[in-house]
Amino acid sequence: MEEDQISVLQSPLVLNQERSHGFSGEVHQQEGYYREEVVEEVKKQLGLALPLIAVSLLQYSLQVISIMFVGHLGELPLSGASMATSFASVTGFSVLLGMGSALETLCGQAYGAKQYHMLGVYTQRAMLILTVLSIPLAFIWFYTSTILISLGQDHEISIEAGKFNRWMIPSLFAYGLLQCLNRFLQTQNIVIPMMISSGITALFHIFVCWVLVFGFGLGSKGAALANAISNWVNVIFFMAYVKFSPICMKTWTGFSEEAYHEVLSFLKLAIPSAIMICLEYWSFEMVVLLSGLLPNPKLETSVLSISLNTCWMVYMISVGLGGAISTRVSNELGGGHPQSARLAVCVMTIVAISEGAIVAAITIAFRHLWGRLYSNEEEVITYVAKMMPLLALSDFLDGFQCVLSGAARGCGWQNLCAFINLGAYYVVAIPCAVLFAFFFHIGGMGLWMGIICGLCVQVVALITINLCTNWDTEARKAVNRVQKTGVLIE
Template identity: 55%
Template sequence: MDLGNKTRTLLSTPLIQNSEKKKWGQNLEAIGELKVQMRLAGPLVVVSFLQYSFQMISVMFVGHLGELSLSGASMATSFAGVTGFGLMLGMASALETFCGQAYGAKQYHMLGMHMQRAMLVLVLISIPIAVLWIYTEHIFVVIGQDKDISSQAGLYSRWLIPSIVPYGLLQCQFRFLQAQNNVSPLMISTGITSFVHVSACWSLVFRFGLGCKGAALANSISYWVNVLILALYIRFSSACKKTWTGFSKEGTENLFGFLSLGVPSALMVCLEFWSYEFLVLMSGFLPNPKLETSMMSISLNLISVFFRIPFGFASAVSTRVSNELGAGKPQAARLAVHVAIFLAASEGLLVNLSAVAVKGVWGYLYTGDEEVVTYLSSVMPILAVSNFMDGMQAVLSGTARGCGWQKMGALVNLGAYYLVGLPCAVLLTFFFGFGGKGLWMGIICGSGLQALLLLSINLCMNWERQAEKAMDRVDSSSIPSTDIVY
């Protein structure tokens, strides 16, 4: 009997050891993936913060010119984000799929081709955007805004027009380098440009006396400086020797192939972006519109700042997923998603619990009005929940871009925000009397559903099939490197 027990023990020992070795190996892989994503996400978070600060800095300088100028610049900035910058950002995000998967498949020369196509498309799209911005004043007057504020907003929008093209080119350069896991140049160039932007704003607004026109024009100067720095880096750096081989006629072909992902990518961003702008509009119909719109504007600004961190995580996981799928490594892509979700959840809990702990402080960063500060303090717990859900869906949306299923992502956003989120916001605010809190509670329903749907899709995803699709996408868009001309 004892001999039999010993025999069974000896026979089972290797199986246990193998199981432990397998688990240990999986843990090491997860830790390695965590390190890779942190190295990517760190600079991308910094870049996200700095890029977001450009428009804020311009509006801050305009704020010293008077209340009317500030109101006009704020409205124009919001309008420009909804109708132009958000569209450009979303469409350029298609490069996270094309460039990321091509890099993973070692089709290095295709990264330059994809970037050229995206640049050409965005330059063409800038034309109707510019025309729309010319009529900003008339649009605001038609929808019932104050004529003086509309006039200032129209002036600011017209002087923002020169920034459309460089902004689009910059987003393409960002994705081109991001797909190669080469993010340090992005952080350095954006840091340099931030100092240029502050100097440009001060010089144009005060030294040359251009006022709000100068603040708007400073954006164009800063974006072009950033574009030039990155263009020189891409052209002369040995890191881009294989991925940028010069301009070619193939870079102007198959534009509809780019649009097949570019349009749904833009819809993914814009559908979500627009839903939050609707909250501000609806707050103006509440009994105390001045208090409600002040609270809503500050709240949106706060969550936009907080969102920079998960946005960096989302860009990192998009890169990791697209690289691994392009390389034909579906399980590595799956692991990258799991690690990214862990990062987003950990960061979301830490940041939002900290924000709630000092909820009475945030209002004083924007105003000295005690009523607004108190109201914002009462809303902060709801904002924290909203921001947590936004962080989770941001990472899951990054996964969507990495896989190339932006069409499904756009449908999810449409259903989550426009069939659930906004209707719930209207019901909770105007029918159940929750006021401004109801607006946020409603949008939480939308973002929560969005995160749940995207998570369900990820859990049910056939990663082997996604890898096959990625390799098919790379093959269908590839051209022989010998066809390139300078």
């Protein structure tokens, strides 16, 4: 008891001399962190997060720009394109995104352990697997209209959605490769070239959309084709950088036969990663599908699609923050620095809360103007304005959970997070959404209220897990994961 009291009363100077030693001899203190440590961590995270936020927004903007162009063709093309992108996200993009996110754990921890050549091997293995996976997903996209009609969706909207997705099939293969290259560069803290490439592609996409939609008169099909063209342009930029940049010489040593080995080992992490992300993404997209069953489905689908696109666009900010914390945690754990990983999570949590509050305030302030960017219909604009306060709350919660989920990916907790997401969204969110929308007759706003209930459960669960984490144990697990590749840590 006396020793505890002395410990509490010690001066910072004495504490600095008597810091306890963690895994791999890392120096840290149990009572807290020093100001210089926090400041240094903030600098590292902002240097990663700001460019990654830009990358996420710019890459997602391709879809938003296409929807905006189609929105000015009329209500039916907008509903069809919105339904198509929701279906494409559920059956394609979210699956590839989830599978690719396994590289955040593998590449991040290998980079922290200084096993640089393994980053190229992991990435090539992921590129191979995601390309093969894209083939059956392309068949699903080809029959989009048939599937939607069989699910009871509006016939006209389903036909429009089917046309859109057939023209977007080439984008599927590009998207899978892009996710792998994103993680390969991100885990090495190479983010500025990613931002520049994505920025050039976004500007190019505006031009391509205008030419194909209005110049060649292809309408919504032109917007879908523009998505494919722009995604492939970005992939080419990334591949050229990886191939010719001296920065990637250690991590990309050419194509290796090792990429064909340990496929099952990769899938053991990639499949839970995909389940973890898909369960979350699918629940949001189900809101749009359920809106097609409400009275006045064209209005409800249009408004819910605009709301979802807005939510995903804001979510890209959180994706950037989540990518930054995933990289910091995986790098530090791979390098055997558990308390640095813990500090990174603490710092990013504060950043996420601040970012969420600012975004929520901006969302509410611009609620009467946002709908006009997507539609000329006054009914749509008014309805969007009513939805924005709910969007503000969901954006805040979603941003917070995205950062905690990023830390989980850095640790390799995909299996645990998959169960959390299953409970949060399919035991709580979707049943509540159906209850509010169809039994309490709140309509599209009720669907979104259900999603907010699920987000609350997810955030509470993730906070609890992070508070109970033994970071020394996580560092040992990370080192063991790298060693299982057959290479001893340098």
